[in-house]
Amino acid sequence: MSSHSPARLRLHDSRQRRIVDFQPIDPGHVRLYYCGPTVYDLAHLGNLRANLTADLLVRLLRVLYPRVTYVRNVTDVDDKINARAAELGISIGTLTDATLADFHADLAALGVLPPDIEPCATAHVGEMIAMIARLVEDGHAYEAEGHVLFSVRDFPGYGQLSGRDPEALLAGARVEVAPYKRDGGDFVLWKPSPAELPGWDSPWGRGRPGWHIECSAMSHRYLGESFDIHGGGTDLIFPHHENERAQSLCAHPHGEFARFWVHNAMLLVDGEKMSKSLGNFLTIRDILARAPAEAIRLLLMRTHYRSVLDFSDAGLIEARRELDRFYRGLEAHPGVVAGALPDSVLSALTDDLNTPAVLAAMHRLADAAIAGDARAASGLRAAGAQLGLLALDPSEWFRGGEDAVEIEAAITARLEARRVRDFARADAIRAEWLARGVAMEDGPAGTTWRRVPAGGTA
RNA sequence: GGUCCGGUGGCAGAGUGGUGAUGCAGCGGACUGCAAAUCCGCGAAUGUGGGUUCGAUUCCCGCCCGGACCUCCA
Structure with missing residues (x-):
């Protein structure tokens, strides 16, 4: 069990690559930004893991601080969306609306609380254009063949977040480097868009934004030049977050952009990498058809968020049995209501979201509750409420x-x-x-x- | 190839410079017509070779193995 003060949050910061004391810029108002979905297909288990990690973090921050603003964007302009809409023969708006509704329904089924602000990229193209214009004006970006590119050579801190050598990054991609780039590592802020694809008028002609600029523009709009936490999956560290950071710090040189970076590890399915490009992904819906939502949620919490999680049916069954045990603890005390969150649970959570340790603490509470300790049952209920678990009546869990x-x-x-x-x-x-x-x-x-x-x- | 992360009982999975959590599975006993649940008890692990140290699973180096990223990704 960790021995640090339960109410002091220790968090792993990807940029520093170590666990640090979380110090909010404004202790009265914690602000965080997570990269949300690109709405072109059903959300999969990997998406769920990232959103659940964010959910647990936000739930914890709300306990520790008086006010929290959680922003999670929606990417609704993207080449994959365009391709998918064409494939289905529907309009882009139809596809993105329906996919976003599915996303919301799936997360709600898993008890993931909605963000405070959920901005869509297409509603913030003006902010993106303004930010790009500023970068061009200040010499951090240049126009070439209708594209606007960010010059990585120009930003000395480039590579700092992902721990990469800036010189190596200048060379850019291994395979192809567009001829109009000054350095191979330069990335697109704005690109031309043909008449049949979504586009917006800009100083550089009709076009659409590059992948990274929306997060820079929207985080700035809703959270300011400096905010506390930026999160997402480890696969976003490079290039997405590295590029976001470069853009934002160059556009707002007096800000510090995100102070802490929280990244969750990837998820495997039966030992294999799951990815959209490999087409082997399990959607949230697939799994909801096979197991109770709380079992899925608990399964994801059985592994620390920074460790690779291998999803399997065996794990799902084990998670279900653990919940059986917890619900037996509650069943032994009908009508028990949540009391104060036990220190054993809070200190495990504030120790870099150590959910396996939280579950161990909950097992001790369940043991005590089954043995007749009403206070333990009350603490177990509180722990469940904090984690988004044990929301059912025991009879509903066992006999629904x-x-x-x-x-x-x-x-x-x-x-x-x-x-x-x-x-x-x-x-x-x-x-x-x-x-x-x-x-x-x-x-x-x-x-x-x-x-x-x-x-x-x- | 480059960068980074990790290897803990049968499985899952934490922590820790000094008796190695927790869960699932297993074994013995109580209970049961038999089970289940519950209760009591039991066995079982730090990849490998060095180094630092009074002491290393923990810190350092090599090796082996696995994974991630290297411009689609959560």
């Missing part, structure tokens, strides 16, 4: 669903079989229902039932 009448009838039939000591028949009924995902359990007070993974051995 629609076939309760049929199950009760089977139990009655089985009790009769037991009464006449026809144990073969009693066992057959129990086995049949277990295969259907219902475990029948005989106790001193009669027979109860609960749901288990279908075909399971629980």
Whole structure:
């Protein structure tokens, strides 16, 4: 167990590559920005991991500080969107609206709280153009063949976030370097857009923004030149965050952009990398069809956010069993309400979001609650509320669903079989229902039932 | 090839310069018609070779293995 003060947040900062004390710029108002979805397809488990990490961080910050503003953008102008809309034969707006609605529904199903501000890129092109114009004016960017490019040579801090050698970055991509770039590492701020694709008038002609500028423009608009935390997956560190940082620091040289950078590690599925380009990604919807939402949520919290997580069905079943244990703790104290968040839970959370340690603390609370400790049950409830877990009534967790009448009838039939000591028949009924995902359990007070993974051995 | 991260019981997964959490699985016992749940108890791990140290799983170096990034990615 960590021994630091429970209310002092220690957080890993990617730029410094170490765990540091989190010091907000304004302790009265913590501000953070996360890179949100590009809305062209259903969200997958990797997206969920990033958004859940943000959710846990924001929930914790709200406990520690009086005011938190969490901004998560929506990328609704992008080449992948254009391609997808054309492929489906629908308008870009139809695609982005529908995808965003799906995204919201999926995250809500997982208990991920919405951000305070969710700006769309297409609503902030004016801010992007203004920022690009400023970069051009100050000599940090140049126009070439209708494109506007950021000059990485010009920014001495380039490479600092991702820990890369600036000289090597000047060379840029290994494969192709557009001929109009001064240095291979220069990246696009603005590019020309043909009539059939989304475009906006600009000082450089009709065009659309490059990938990175929207986050710089929108974080500035809503959080200012300097804010506390910027987050996302580790795969965004380079080039996306490195470029955002370069743009923002050059456009606003008196600001510090993001003070702390929080990045979650990638997720594997059965040991394999999951990515959109490989096409092997599991969507949030796929998994919701296979397991209770809280089990999915807990599964993701069983691994620290900075460690690679290998998603598997076995893990899902284990997560479900852990929740069984927690709900048994609550079931032992009907009507228990959340009390104060136990220090064991808070100190684990403030220790760089050590969720595995939080779960260990919750197991101790559940053990105590089952043994009769009402205060522990109350603490367990509070821990669950903090993590976005244990939101159900125990009876709903164990016995929710629609076939309760049929199950009760089977139990009655089985009790009769037991009464006449026809144990073969009693066992057959129990086995049949277990295969259907219902475990029948005989106790001193009669027979109860609960749901288990279908075909399971629980 | 370059940069970075990591290797902990059967599996999952934390922490720590000095008795190595927690969960799942397993084993023994209580309870049960038998199970389940619950309770009591048990076994089980720091990739490898060096170095620093009174002491290393932890710090340093080499090696082996895995992963990430290197301009689509959460």
